[in-house]
Amino acid sequence: MKILIIEDEPELAKSIESYLSGQGYSCELAVNYQQAIEKVSVYHYDCILLDLMLPGGNGMDVLNELKLQNKEDGVIIISAKNAVDDKIQGLKLGADDYLSKPFHLSELSARLFSVIRRRNFANSNIIQQGNLKIDLLAKTVDVGGNAVMLTKKELDLLLFFIGNKNRVISKNALAEHLSGDLADMLDNHDFIYAHIKNLKRKLTDAGYGNFLKTLYGNGYRWEG
Amino acid sequence: MIKLLDKPLKAFTTYALIVLLCSIPVYFIIIDTIWVHEIHERNQIVAAAVKRNLVDLNLDEDRMKSAMALWNSMQPETRIYEVNEYKADSTYNIYRKNRYMVDKGYDRFEGLVTYFKINEKPYSLTVEANVEESYETMIAITAITSMFFIILLVGFIKLNKRISKDLWKPFYQTLAQIKAFDLSSHKNISFEHSQISEFEELNSSINKLIDSNVAVFRQQKEFTENASHELQTPLAIVQSKLDLLLQDPSVSSVQSLIIEETNHALSRVARINKNLLLLAKIENQQFLEKQSVDMSNLIQRILDLFGDLFREKTIQFKINAACVVEGNIILIEVMLTNLLMNALRYTATDSKVFISLSGNEIEVSNAGTYALDKKKMFKRFSAASNHTPGSGLGLSIVREICNRYGWDVRYDYITSMHVFKVTFSTYQKRL
Incomplete structure (x- = not known):
């Protein structure tokens, strides 16, 4: 899977690259508008991570360029502006998602996973891991043919883990993912335990082994 | 709090009251003196006429006695008596009850005692006239003064109202505009032109003040928005580095806890930043669709x-x-x-x-x-x-x-x- 990271802040770009490489993605970097345009014109990427404020131009114009060239690359906007207008405009211009800075790399990875799945497996989007099968279109999960009834939150959580396979996910990232913007206003993040506990129990009951590891009580890792 | 225009009104009113109060005794003394003086003159004239007429009659002693008796019973205001010695004229001023109209209470009389001789025999002649009683004069003057004071007061208040309406109108208009002014409303203030230089000066000074305030306010808002924007990227870097650090297999449980705590604090910073940005955006009139x-x-x-x-x-x-x-x-x-x-x-x-x-x-x-x-x-x-x-x-x-x-x-x-x-x-x- 090829990813283009268009981000002028080298440290952030490096972090993203490092995290995603660990996930098995191959990443390329573009640090300004000119580079970005050159790369998107020449190559095809499974997903482009696009910062809107770029030296030499506006990230929105990269979207326009993609549209002009009929490119089908997935795009996730990562912006510091967090402006609703930008979000709406970006999505209208063909971006798949919008993530405002600052964000957890695990959140980015989960979204990236979801965008690529949606783009590449439009007709039958099924994730298979061992005897666990997730149908993303029907939103059903089964283990060895036995349907597992998951709540919306639990399915969300499962996909988040799968999108960050073998990576350590902080409790904070999970809380922010599940609560939207509200996590930092909460005094504790205990609410995520209930979801994780239920998810684990349902999968174990259905015969799926314990793939979710708890690390020091502060993080989780989905192994597979 | 009292209104600006009420302050001179109060001063004027107090001054008028003092002047009018002082005028009461002055009027009284003058009027009373004039009264007494006039009555004294009249008494002298009457006395002179009586004396002269009696002398001219050339009465002998007996006839004089009977004339005196007749005179004293007929003329209550004047009395003639035989006296032992001839003295200089004297006056008196007394209050006493009227002999004939007792119910009327005390009356005030100004009297003149004068002396004359008929056939070398000294006689005294007392002429008396009723004078206005002092307290009545006092009451009358006080009443009139009070009336004038009330007229003045009413006049002051009315004039004050009119002056405040006309003269101070620009001032109150300016005041109302300043009161209604809202720094964050993006509306400029414009004062009406005034013919009075002080008000014109006031308005232009206020305008200057407001303009600089608006400028500072705008700068501050822009600063907040820009600062928040600028902070997002370094925050994102810190966040991403923490996420990467957590991936390191050599991270101990203690370190992992520190990372989590840092994450927690970091998301609070991010939240504050986001909220500041949101506030700035609301103030900058974004989110207009309804x-x-x-x-x-x-x-x-x-x-x-x-x-x-x-x-x-x-x-x-x-x-x-x-x-x-x-x-x-x-x-x-x-x-x-x-x-x-x-x-x-x-x-x-x-x-x-x-x-x-x-x-x-x-x-x-x-x-x-x-x-x-x-x-x-x-x-x-x-x-x-x-x-x-x-x-x-x-x-x-x-x-x-x-x-x-x-x-x-x-x-x-x-x-x-x-x-x-x-x-x-x-x-x-x-x-």
Whole structure:
């Protein structure tokens, strides 16, 4: 899977690259508008991570360029502006998602996973891991043919883990993912335990082994 | 506080009162002196005439005696007596009861005692006339003075009103404009031209002051927005580095805990930054699109999310009447989220938060142990209690959103409950 990271802040770009490489993605970097345009014109990427404020131009114009060239690359906007207008405009211009800075790399990875799945497996989007099968279109999960009834939150959580396979996910990232913007206003993040506990129990009951590891009580890792 | 124009009015009135009060004894002394002087003159004239006529009659002693008796019984104002010696003239001024009209009380008399000789025999002649009593004069003068004082007073007040209306009109207009001026409203102020140089000067000085204030305010807002933007990227870097650090297999459990705690603090910084940016955007007149928002639907949606986050707390939502509000859906959602989040965060475990929605207002209440500082709570970064740290901006944002739409938000502490109430009606009426 090829990813283009268009981000002028080298440290952030490096972090993203490092995290995603660990996930098995191959990443390329573009640090300004000119580079970005050159790369998107020449190559095809499974997903482009696009910062809107770029030296030499506006990230929105990269979207326009993609549209002009009929490119089908997935795009996730990562912006510091967090402006609703930008979000709406970006999505209208063909971006798949919008993530405002600052964000957890695990959140980015989960979204990236979801965008690529949606783009590449439009007709039958099924994730298979061992005897666990997730149908993303029907939103059903089964283990060895036995349907597992998951709540919306639990399915969300499962996909988040799968999108960050073998990576350590902080409790904070999970809380922010599940609560939207509200996590930092909460005094504790205990609410995520209930979801994780239920998810684990349902999968174990259905015969799926314990793939979710708890690390020091502060993080989780989905192994597979 | 007293009004500017009332101050000279008070001074003028006091001065007029003093002058008029002083004038009462002066008038009295003058009038009384004139009275007495005139009566004295009249007495002298009468005495001179009587004396002269008696002398001219050339009466002998016997006839004089009978004439005297007749005279004294007929003329009460003048009396003639035989005396032993001839003396210089003298006067007296007395109060006594009228012999014939006793009920009338005391009368005042000015008398003249003069002496004359007939046939070398000395006689005294007393001429008396009724003078206006002093206290009556005093009463009359006081009454007239009071009347004039009242006339003056009424005149002053009327004049004052007229002067204030005309002369001070530009001043009061300016004052009203300054009062109505809102720094954050983006509306400029323009004063009417005045013919009076002081007012013109005042207006131009105020204009200068306002202009510089507006400029500073704008700069500050731009600064907030820019600073928040600039902070997002370094925050994102720190966040990403922490996420990477966590991937390191050599991270110990202690280090992992530190990372998690750092994450927690970092997300608070991010939240503050986001809220500052949001405030700046609201102030900078963004979020302009409007739509009709059904409050009960929106609240239900927020509650669905909250129910998951606050399992141990109960939210009781009561809809008394449907409520549809005109506004930006994002802002309204932010407002409701902040109000509810605020109530939930400060509610003890196993206790309830009440939401009640009626036609034009929403009330969010939760149990509390003491009243919070009303003045401070809506201000930025002034947590009304040091309980648990929030972003310090949640309620400022609520107030800012309410200000935008002309809604009223208030806090009250009623029967051990914190009650936040947003009233939409003021806005609806204006529509």
